Amino acid sequence: MKTAKPLLTGLLLLISLSIFAQTAVLRGVILGENNLPIENVNITASTGEGATTNKNGFYKIRIPSETEVTLTFSHVSHKRVEQKFNLKNGSELEYNPVLKVSVVQIAEVVITPETKIENSDVTTIPAQVLRRIKGAQPGVENILKTLPGVNISNELSTQYSVRGGNFDENLVYVNEIEVYRPFLIRSGNQEGLSFVNTDMVANVDFSAGGFQARYGDKLSSVLDITYKKPSKFGVSADLSLLGGSVAVETASTDGKFSSISGIRYRDNSLVLNSLETNGNVEPVFADAQTYLTYRFSDKFHLNFLGNISLNQYNFQPENRQTNFGTVDEPVALLVFYEGQEQTEYQTYFGAFKANYFLNDKTTLKLIGSAYHATEQEYFDILAQYRLGEVNTNIGDENLGEVEFSEGIGSQFTRARNDLDALIFNLEHRGDYNMDDDSNLEWSVKYTREDIRDRLVESEVIDSAGFSIRPPGLTGPNFQPDVPFNGPLTAFQNIRAFNEVQINRLQAFVQYKKTTQIGEHEAYYNIGVRAHNWSVNGSGIEGNNQTVISPRAQFAIKPNWDKDMLFRIAGGLYYQPPFYRELRDSSGVVQPNVKAQKSFHVVLGNEYSFKLWDRPFKLVTEAYYKGLSDVNPYTLENVRIRYRANNSAKAYAYGLDLRLNGEFVPGTESWFSFGYLKTEENINNRGYISRPTDQRLKFGVLFQDYVPNMPDLKMYLNLVYNTGLPGGSPSYADPYDFQFRLRDYRRADLGISYEIVNPEKTYTSNWKKPFRSLSLGIEIYNMFNNQNAITNTWVRDVNSQRQFAIPNFLTPRVFNVRLSARL
Incomplete structure (x- = not known):
């Protein structure tokens, strides 16, 4: 495979129009x-x-x-x-x-x-909550999973789905700069760090749907991150058994220059070694980020965001035993492995953002960014399995071991996958703030995506001495009673080489206004987006498409004794295909794939009240999505495989509730509930559950402290999700298999003691340099629930039955954490 041209992080100087005064x-x-x-x-x-x-x-x-x-x-x-x-x-x-x-x-x-x-459709997460509550997931996603409508059923992954969408349907911005995720990752084990460095975050806004035209073209959600602009020097550090991080803040005495930089390192050995599959695992994930600001004058500011991420996952599996079945008839799967897996991806990202404040009303911005990713996924794994009865005789020295084998077989999987992606963006944004509490915002953006991809995968399954052929092959096959004389065929065999270039031109304009309707405060926002893209490449006929996306939001705050707010938002949302959505299950690029389309409407209510003389807020949202030109896909762990056609239509509707407030004085906690139903109709065969149809969701983030010892604090992070319909074989027709995984239940507990509290004054010399210093312990999966992410399907030759053996996620794990700030 050819190597993409080197990453160009050269200067992309910019000028831009912005909203208000400074x-x-x-x-x-x-x-x-x-x-x-x-x-x-x-x-x-x-x-x-x-x-x-x-x-x-x-x-x-x-x-x-x-x-x-x-x-x-x-x-x-x-x-x-x-x-x-x-x-x-x-x-x-x-x-x-x-x-x-x-x-x-x-x-x-x-x-x-x-x-x-005007910001009532956005959930704001306090930055101090992100830094205080780390959890097993290394990033903002650890908090997102407690919000209604957001579903994460894999603590090893930072991927999340929102209101029936998949992982590819979420926008992520850092200081108005769009950021990207790796492409090839198929398992949460291979994931490292979230792009967002929580040590550098000043503000987090999240919208689960019905978002404004100023955000890009995705179907589900927007995560809008703002990084800090420090005003003085500071250093923060965090160290745990899973890795560590250091962030440094600087500011010049004249206030013109400021910077914040962070280095993170993560080693997931502690959690990965607790899984059922034993072996030698070397997961190493590291990144370095910086955000710089220089104020040349009151009118011109220049910002730079840079990121380098290096991730390696090397794994040599040895064996695995999974016990399942019932108490009366326990069954076990015993697997012995040979071979290894090597996954590596490196990303380099650089962006310049220039702000030119024309006057108190107008700001002009120019944003230029470059993203370069090289990813490889190599593995050769031979798995030989035994399926049999388990010894249940208490006191026997062989208790729990497989005594009688009902099925014996093997599976050989191989991959040599490489991907090289180079993405350039150049965008002009502008804001004009009018005198009558109204604002006009606009943007024009050009994107160039250059993808070079080699996909080579094969899988051979052998059970009791005969090769299992792919389910799609026609012709009789009476194995093992009658020998099969035809040629051996791999169960799966994919070979594809793609060189694809995608050019995009996007623009939006939106107008918003705050006004009065009688005695009631009201707000509305009307906007429209346009997106044109063309797909070209080696052996690909060029294709050009354009979509128009109108969007609107309206909110009213009645002049009532009770503090209530009502809002409605919606519009026509499109998602033009990215490279992964153009590649079908055989690896071939289909350039004529259309943009998926969703008519989205959200009804919301916010009720702010006081309880125990402390503030609380209850947020209720009901939503409906009607989707057409849907690109069907299969989901296995975190890997998405699209059909690369628009052969389906779908819908999603649900209800989200969130109650947050000071359940304990001085701390913020919340309780979330979500109901979702989403189904799709592929080729007019009837409606079935989509892979993200997670019906019920409960989430709790609770913070507390000891009243007589307020420096001793705790947090409790609870998530309960009903099972996803991902329990069927990956090759199965979804209309024949609609098995669901078991419910996801998880509780993470953190207890910390603030050795140095920023609100106190200390006379001890060694404490004086610290602004804060804390030591704590964390218990992940406190109740040791056995959650599963997929099933392994094994065939019993004697009975011709297929057994679904759950692939369990992490059990209970203990972690120790030390955090400091100078």
Whole structure:
């Protein structure tokens, strides 16, 4: 296979138009412990701004936007409070701290944000929650899985599905720059680090559907990440048995330059060695990221985002025993392996973003990025299996071992897969902020995708001395009673070499306005996207297609005694095919694949209230998706194989509920519930469940601390998902097999002690350099539930039965973590 041209991270200088002035507004009321307002509280910002509360305790301060600013609230008779903020251009946030006389503040202070009506369709995840609650999944996905509508049933993977969509239907942005995932990964074991470095995050916004035209062309969700722009020097570090990370923040004294850089290393041996398959495993994942900002003047800012990721997964399996069946008739699968698997992928990503502030109303932006990925997947695995009865005699020295074999067979799998992807983007964005609380935003973007791919895979299955032929072959086959004299044929054999170029031209324009309808506050957003793409390549006839995607959102906040908000969002959403969606199950590229289309409507309600004198919010959303030109696919672990045609139609509908608030003073927790039903009709054969039809979902993120020892904290991360319809053989006709996997149940517990609390002052010399220092333990899968990601199908020659043997995920695992910040 040819190697793609080297990655060009050369300068892509840019200019861009943007929304508001370079400031944001913070307002609120400051109360004492007796719930009375405090006058003459001094509010000072680390960037020099200041304000004072009036006799009613109210204050208002304007601070720089897109910058991390530390605000200090001080009063002669009350304990000082410090809090960090990083607000978007033109945004407003209500922050109401409570100043206490002598009691130590719990956590980082209670924040009571009042969601602006135009952002009501977005879920915001506090950055401190991401950093405090790590979990088995190394990234923001560990928190996403507790949200309604988001389904993750594999703790080894950072892939997630949203409201019936698959892993390829989610957009991810970092500071308005689109980022990409690897292509070849087929198993969660092979995955390393999420692109998003939580040590560098300032803000996380997530939309599960009905999102605005300003976001790209995908069918399911948007994850919008904002990285920090530090205002002073800082260092943070995290070390655990699964790896470690270090992040460094810098800022010049004149405020013109700031940077944040992070290095991460992860070794999943602790979790992978707990799986049923024994062997030598070497999973090494590492990356380095940086985000730089230089303010040449008040009008021109230049930003750079860079990432290098190196990932290797080497595995030499030795044996596996899986016990299943019933208590009365236990059965075991015993497998002996020969061979090894080597998976490696490297990604290099660089992006420049230039902001030109034409005036207080207009900002122009130019974003240029380059992404280069080289991936290889090599393996030769011979698996010889025995299927038999298990010794159940208590006290016998052979208890639990296979005594009588009902079936003996072998399977040989081989792959030599290589992929080289080079993607360039150049985008102009602009914002114009009008005087009447309205805003106009637009963009034009060009993308060039150059993919070079070699796909070579084969599988041979032998059971009791005869070769199992592919199910699609015609002709009689009476094995083993009558010998088969035809040529031996591999059960699966795929060979394809593809060189594909895809050119895309995208544009959008959207208008939004906040207004009054009588005494009620209202907001609407109307936008439209256009996407043109062409597919070309070696041996491929060029094809050119265009789609138009109108979208709209409307929200109203009635002037009622109860704090209620109602909203509706929807539109026509398209997903033009990426390379993986163009490649069919035989590896051949089908350039005429159309964009999948979805009519999407979301009805939402937000009810904010107080309970126990603390803030709570209940968010309810009902949604419906009507999909056409659907590209059917099979899903095995995290690998997606498309049919590369538009032979199906589908639908999805459901209900999502989320209650969040201060169940414990000073901490934020939430409870989620989701109901989903999604089905598809392939070639008019009737509706069946889609691979992501996960009917019920419950998620809990709960934080607590010991009242008499507030530095001792805990978190509990609970997820329950009903089983996916992924329990059938990968080669099976989905209309013949609709078996579901077992329900997914998982509980992760973390307990930590803050040796150095940022809210306290210490006299000990060794503690003074630290802003925070904590030590903790984590218990993953606390109740040791046996969750499964797929089934292995083994044939019993004597009875001609096929057994579904679950491929279990990780059992209970203990981890130790040390976190520090200077």
